[in-house]
Structure formats: C-alpha cells, structure tokens
Amino acid sequence: MSAENEIIVSIYEIQNRLDGTGELYFKQIFDRRGSVEYEILFKVYQEIYGKSLLDRSQGIGPFNSNEELQRYAFKLCQELEFQGIYVLPIDAFATLLEKVGSVDELWREIRSSEYFLKNPERGQTGSGSVWKKIFT
Amino acid sequence: MTLTTPVQSDHSVVFPGENWFFYWKTSASLWRSKLEEAPYAGKIYVPINWAFHSETGDDYDFATARPETALSNILSIASALGREVVFLLPVTPVPYLANGGVPHLLARHIAYGPKKLPYAIVDSEDRINRLYSFFDPRVFQAYRKFLRALATYFENESINADLYALVAGTVEAGNFHSFLLDESKIFYQSLARFTSLKEEEGNESAAPKIFGKERETVYKQEFVSTIRNLYLDTVKEFFKSHYEGELNVSFLGATTRDFFDRIASQEKKSRYSREILHAGVADVVASSVLIPSKLKEGALLRALNEISFTALYNQFHTKVSGEIRGLLPLIFFEIFEEARNDLHSFKEIGLFDYLDERFKWNYFHKRVFDFRFEEHDESGKIQIFHAREISAKNFTAILRSFLGGARVILNKSGLSSDLSKRLELFYYENSLKVEKVNYLTMIEHISLGNGTLVVFDGDSLATHPVEKRADFWRKLIDTFEIRHVVVPPTEGIDHYWRYRAPSHSELRYESIRRLSMYNYSSYKRKFKIPLPKNFLTLKVIDAVSSQVTTRPEIIDVEMLPNGSFSVELGVYGQ
Numbered sequence: 001m002s003a004e005n006e007i008i009v010s011i012y013e014i015q016n017r018l019d020g021t022g023e024l025y026f027k028q029i030f031d032r033r034g035s036v037e038y039e040i041l042f043k044v045y046q047e048i049y050g051k052s053l054l055d056r057s058q059g060i061g062p063f064n065s066n067e068e069l070q071r072y073a074f075k076l077c078q079e080l081e082f083q084g085i086y087v088l089p090i091d092a093f094a095t096l097l098e099k100v101g102s103v104d105e106l107w108r109e110i111r112s113s114e115y116f117l118k119n120p121e122r123g124q125t126g127s128g129s130v131w132k133k134i135f136t
Numbered sequence: 137m138t139l140t141t142p143v144q145s146d147h148s149v150v151f152p153g154e155n156w157f158f159y160w161k162t163s164a165s166l167w168r169s170k171l172e173e174a175p176y177a178g179k180i181y182v183p184i185n186w187a188f189h190s191e192t193g194d195d196y197d198f199a200t201a202r203p204e205t206a207l208s209n210i211l212s213i214a215s216a217l218g219r220e221v222v223f224l225l226p227v228t229p230v231p232y233l234a235n236g237g238v239p240h241l242l243a244r245h246i247a248y249g250p251k252k253l254p255y256a257i258v259d260s261e262d263r264i265n266r267l268y269s270f271f272d273p274r275v276f277q278a279y280r281k282f283l284r285a286l287a288t289y290f291e292n293e294s295i296n297a298d299l300y301a302l303v304a305g306t307v308e309a310g311n312f313h314s315f316l317l318d319e320s321k322i323f324y325q326s327l328a329r330f331t332s333l334k335e336e337e338g339n340e341s342a343a344p345k346i347f348g349k350e351r352e353t354v355y356k357q358e359f360v361s362t363i364r365n366l367y368l369d370t371v372k373e374f375f376k377s378h379y380e381g382e383l384n385v386s387f388l389g390a391t392t393r394d395f396f397d398r399i400a401s402q403e404k405k406s407r408y409s410r411e412i413l414h415a416g417v418a419d420v421v422a423s424s425v426l427i428p429s430k431l432k433e434g435a436l437l438r439a440l441n442e443i444s445f446t447a448l449y450n451q452f453h454t455k456v457s458g459e460i461r462g463l464l465p466l467i468f469f470e471i472f473e474e475a476r477n478d479l480h481s482f483k484e485i486g487l488f489d490y491l492d493e494r495f496k497w498n499y500f501h502k503r504v505f506d507f508r509f510e511e512h513d514e515s516g517k518i519q520i521f522h523a524r525e526i527s528a529k530n531f532t533a534i535l536r537s538f539l540g541g542a543r544v545i546l547n548k549s550g551l552s553s554d555l556s557k558r559l560e561l562f563y564y565e566n567s568l569k570v571e572k573v574n575y576l577t578m579i580e581h582i583s584l585g586n587g588t589l590v591v592f593d594g595d596s597l598a599t600h601p602v603e604k605r606a607d608f609w610r611k612l613i614d615t616f617e618i619r620h621v622v623v624p625p626t627e628g629i630d631h632y633w634r635y636r637a638p639s640h641s642e643l644r645y646e647s648i649r650r651l652s653m654y655n656y657s658s659y660k661r662k663f664k665i666p667l668p669k670n671f672l673t674l675k676v677i678d679a680v681s682s683q684v685t686t687r688p689e690i691i692d693v694e695m696l697p698n699g700s701f702s703v704e705l706g707v708y709g710q
Contacts, residue, residue, distance in 0.1 A: 013252055027253050034397035059251075094246050094254040101234075103262045103399045 006083040011093045024069045025061035044076045077119040084118040148429035156181045156425055160188040164203035168213050183224040186237050186282055193239040193278035198289040208293035224302040227367040228316040229267035231257040231390045232425050236267035242275050243268040248319040249392055257390045258398040260428045270316050271323040280370050287374035299378035301371045307386040307414040310501025330359045386415040389426040405436045406656040409630050416443045416465050417500050434698035435654040466633035468618055469499035471520045472507050485597045486605030494622050497632055518543045524550020531555050535562050541586035547594040576600050576608050619670055628657020645706035652702040655695040665691040670708045677702040
C-alpha cells in the first residue's frame with residue numbers, strides 16, 4: 001500500500017450527560033478502503049478496556065476524555081500499522097463536507113486538515129508528542 | 137487501460153436508472169431524441185428539480201428563461217412518442233441532487249442521519265451531494281411558494297399527468313429511513329418549540345400524562361410525523377387533480393456505510409444486491425440512479441430489472457387496477473424492535489441467526505412506531521415484539537390484534553409491572569387457556585380462533601449457549617408450521633422469494649412461489665435445493681449462465697459467475 005493510502009480517518013461525537021459532563025464516541029472510522037471493519041474496532045476496544053462495548057448503537061465508546069479517545073485512535077493505528085490517524089469532531093467533518101463537491105476534494109480537505117495524529121511507530125517522535133503524553 | 141476516470145455515457149446521465157428522466161442534465165433540444173431512446177418500455181418518471189426552477193427560492197423559471205425548465209414540453213414530446221409521463225415531486229431531500237434539491241440560498245443547515253453523521257451521498261459521477269434539513273422553517277416556506285408557482289404553471293399549461301410525492305430514503309437494517317428524518321441542530325431546535333407547545337396543551341388537557349424517555353420519544357415521533365404531513369399535505373393541496381399518492385424509494389448506494397465505502401472507491405455489487413433485496417423485502421421501490429452505469433450489468437442488472445423494476449411496476453399497477461398485485465415479496469415474519477444492539481436484543485438472543493439460516497429474506501425488521509393495528513389480520517405473518525419497547529397503547533393493540541386472528545410472539549423481558557398485570561387480566565377476562573412449557577425459559581402458548589400468542593422471557597434465554605438458543609427458536613417457530621423451502625447458504629449467491637396467486641390453470645395449488653437466484657461471486661457454484669413435500673417445481677425462468685435441473689425432491693443448480701435464474705414452485709395444500 002502506498003504511503004498516500006496509509007491513513008485512517010475517524011469522526012467522533014461529544015454527548016452530554018445529565019450531570020453536565022460529556023462523553024465521546026467514535027461514530028465512523030474509515031480508510032482508503034472504506035469503513036474499518038467493526039470486528040477490528042471492537043477488538044481494539046476490548047484490548048484497551050478488557051471488556052466489550054455495551055451499546056454498539058452509539059458507536060465506539062464511551063471515552064471520558066480526549067486523551068482516552070486519542071489513546072484508542074493510536075492503538076488502532078498501531079494495530080493496522082498505518083502512518084497516522086485523523087481524529088475529527090463531527091462538526092469539523094460537516095464543515096469539510098460543506099467545502100467540497102467531489103470525492104477527490106474531500107480527501108484533499110481531510111489531508112490538509114489540522115486533526116492529524118502521526119503513528120510514532122512509523123516515524124520519528126518528538127519528546128513532546130501526544131503519543132508519549134498518553135502512554136508515559 | 138484508461139488513465140482517467142471513466143466518463144458515463146450522456147444517455148445514462150439523462151436516464152440514470154429505471155426510466156427516470158433527468159431533464160436538467162441535457163439540452164431541451166435533445167429531449168425528443170433522448171426520450172425516443174428511453175431504456176425501458178412503459179412509463180417515464182420525471183423527478184421535479186426544485187432548485188433547477190428556482191435558484192434563490194424566491195423566483196421561478198418555468199420556460200421563461202431556459203427551455204430546459206419547460207416541463208410541459210416533456211409531456212408533449214412523450215405523448216407524441218406514445219409514452220406516459222409520471223411526475224415525482226420530492227417531499228424530502230433527495231440524494232441525486234446537490235444540496236438534496238434545496239435551492240442554494242436556502243441550504244443553510246446540513247441534515248444529520250440516524251447515525252448522527254452529516255448526510256452526504258456520492259452520486260454516479262463521484263460528486264458529493266450533501267442533504268439539507270427540511271426542518272428549517274425557511275425551507276418549508278419556500279417549498280410552499282414553489283409548489284404554488286408549479287401548480288399555477290401546471291394549470292396554465294394544462295398539464296395533465298399523474299404526480300406522486302417522492303419520499304426518498306434508504307433501507308438500512310431492514311427499515312426504510314426517509315431522508316426527512318434528521319438529527320441536526322435545527323431539527324432539535326424546532327422539536328424544542330414543538331415540545332413546549334405540547335406541554336402547554338398538556339397542562340390544559342385531562343389526557344393521561346407521560347414522562348421521561350417515553351415522553352421524549354412520543355413527542356419526537358409526533359413532531360416528525362407532523363412535519364412529514366405538512367410537506368405531503370402541501371403537495372395534496374396544490375395538486376388535487378394530479379396527486380396519486382406517495383412513493384417510497386430506497387436509493388441504492390445512499391446509506392452512511394455506502395458513503396464511506398464509495399469515497400474509498402469501493403463499489404461492491406454484492407452490497408447493492410443486498411440493498412435491492414432489503415428494499416424488496418420492505419416492499420419499497422429501489423432506485424439505481426446513484427450507481428455508475430458500468431456496474432449495472434450481469435446479475436446486478438437482472439436483479440434490478442426483476443426485483444426493483446417489478447416493485448416500481450407493482451406500485452403503479454395497484455393504483456391503476458386496484459386489484460391484487462402480481463409478484464409480492466414472501467414475508468413470514470415482522471419483527472418490531474428499536475434498540476437492536478444491546479445484550480437483550482433479538483439479535484443477541486439468536487433470533488436472526490435462526491431466521492437467516494432458514495428464512496433469509498423472508499422477514500422484515502420494523503420500528504415499533506410502524507406497528508399498525510388491524511382489526512382482522514389475515515396476512516398470516518408472525519409479528520414479533522419486545523415488550524420493553526411497547527407503549528401501553530400499543531400493548532393493548534397487540535392483544536386486540538391477537539384476538540382478531542394475528543400470530544404474535546412477545547418477548548416479555550422488560551415488561552412493566554402494570555402491563556404484566558394487564559396481560560394476566562387479559563388471560564382471565566377472555567378465559568384463555570394458557571399452556572406453559574419450560575424449555576430454557578418459561579413459554580406461554582395461547583390459541584384463540586386463528587390467533588396465536590406466544591409469550592416468553594428473553595432475559596432467561598440470553599444466559600444459554602448459542603446452539604441452545606438456536607434450538608429454542610427452531611422449536612418455537614416450528615409450532616407455527618410454516619411451509620417453506622430452505623435455500624442452503626452459498627458464498628456469493630443471493631436469493632429472493634416472491635409469491636403470487638395461482639392462475640386459472642394452476643388452481644390445484646394454494647399459491648405459487650418464485651425463487652430468484654444471482655451469483656455475484658467470481659466462481660462457478662454448484663449446490664442443491666431440497667424440496668419438502670407439498671412443493672412442486674413448475675418451471676425454470678430466465679436462466680442465464682445457469683443450469684437448473686429439477687427432480688421431484690430436489691433442484692440441482694450450477695451457476696457461472698454473473699449467472700441468474702428463477703424457478704416457480706407450486707405449493708399444495710395439506
């Protein structure tokens with residue numbers, strides 16, 4: 001697979017709880033081959049949390065913080081051995097969609113967005129990388 | 137090898153599927169030649185493109201500036217060619233137009249689908265069409281004005297053609313989801329206003345009050361239904377003499393999953409085939425206008441012609457003749473369930489594994505909201521409910537439905553204590569004899585006339601291993617004595633069942649069933665279909681790249697890639 005194709009894109013939603021706090025769910029995770037299979041997504045969740053998803057209809061989650069969300073994203077990236085992952089909030093994805101008219105334009109917009117997290121196992125990592133912050 | 141994206145032929149752009157004519161895609165001077173070459177005989181379906189006639193939502197062009205907006209000319213050309221035109225007027229966003237068909241200046245609030253992701257669709261030319269919310273009050277106001285202008289144009293031009301309200305959507309997980317359904321902020325803002333009005337009304341009314349999640353669900357459904365009817369009633373109001381009814385259309389390639397596959401250039405024929413079958417089972421017309429023409433060949437094209445086009449034909453044929461339609465989907469089960477992915481769902485307690493093994497494409501998954509009480513249910517379908525999702529009103533309707541002859545299976549897990557008492561009282565008041573059997577869980581079986589009611593507790597079932605659960609369902613469903621041919625699963629092969637009434641020469645049979653099979657794999661497939669007693673092969677129809685040999689108790693099949701065939705079976709009585 002070419003490096004151009006070695007990326008995953010994830011879209012997440014923040015849901016408000018009754019107590020005013022929020023929880024995060026991945027609503028969609030896909031790459032240049034289409035949607036990532038649910039079995040892989042469930043397996044990664046199980047590996048991190050040691051339990052199955054309780055309610056799959058909400059998406060992958062819940063995650064209690066951005067750090068937890070990113071930890072999952074990194075783990076998935078590692079599992080699939082991809083270069084990196086775009087982690088987009090739903091509203092940002094909607095904004096990207098509103099700018100584009102074709103499939104090629106959508107991929108260009110995603111690639112130029114600011115939501116990219118690089119898989120450090122596929123390149124150099126700086127000392128202040130998000131990866132390190134999460135796993136150290 | 138081509139280095140550029142293949143360009144679709146001009147003709148398939150104008151006629152992208154099932155005789156739909158996209159008049160805005162070509163010059164009016166070419167309409168005659170295009171219509172002369174309409175791909176199918178019969179009616180020509182002309183979807184009206186609101187944004188094409190009104191860029192701003194305030195001014196309208198019906199042959200005043202551009203000849204391509206002269207709808208009356210389509211009609212006269214078609215008429216001269218001996219073709220009938222049916223206009224389709226969308227009452228929801230549509231996936232084949234930019235902005236879902238909403239004029240550019242009104243496209244402010246992107247609509248969000250059931251998965252709470254923005255609605256976006258890839259069309260047959262790799263363009264991305266976003267859908268915009270029909271819950272935006274400005275959209276409705278402009279829509280109403282447009283319809284008034286369109287109706288005036290119809291009147292001035294003496295346009296005399298049938299018009300259907302087009303409800304666009306997809307069939308996902310067995311349910312038809314209209315693109316009207318929306319989870320956007322504008323939807324929730326409008327819902328909040330509706331809810332507060334209802335609260336005010338409720339405070340003044342003596343009707344029983346509902347609370348919590350049920351209240352939220354009831355108001356949401358009522359609100360969606362109100363807005364849906366608002367659009368529909370507007371069409372009826374302005375097109376009294378043309379209006380023929382609603383047409384639900386499931387667009388292949390338009391689900392959320394399709395979007396993410398299609399932006400990755402993953403066009404899967406087998407997936408579209410499944411969508412055709414899902415639409416067929418739901419008795420909804422499927423449209424292939426979003427699918428690139430290069431994919432519409434072989435088995436997929438035949439499935440489209442045999443299933444989708446038949447469904448479209450049936451819709452109009454019923455209207456015209458008012459008689460029993462030709463081939464209808466063969467459905468034995470209707471499963472009513474909202475929450476489908478938790479540990480107590482029918483999926484988790486093994487129902488679908490069992491049905492997929494023996495009754496694949498013979499069941500229809502519905503929302504509880506779609507349940508309609510029928511005084512005398514003669515369909516013979518088995519209706520399966522999950523009690524935790526049933527409102528008190530629906531619970532009463534289900535019990536009445538059983539009294540009227542319906543066959544009902546009720547998973548009583550989550551049944552409230554009130555409804556539980558009501559069930560006991562129902563047994564008592566109607567002097568019903570309740571047979572109880574303990575097999576993995578307590579099963580109550582009640583018969584009355586043609587009606588059957590089976591009540592069990594799914595929670596107890598969930599604790600048993602998979603094989604035991606399958607056994608439970610097999611034993612339970614066997615009690616209904618459904619006569620059916622089980623098609624053994626074969627990788628890459630899809631099948632679909634329909635039935636029809638016997639003709640005069642077939643009166644010895646109770647009914648005639650048609651099994652259609654399609655090979656989407658790249659391999660030759662050989663398999664056998666055992667025929668139980670009471671079934672007799674009548675004829676093999678339209679066998680393409682398939683060899684079908686019939687014997688009294690078995691059908692031997694050999695299918696090449698892209699092969700397909702149908703076989704008709706006569707079903708004897710007891």
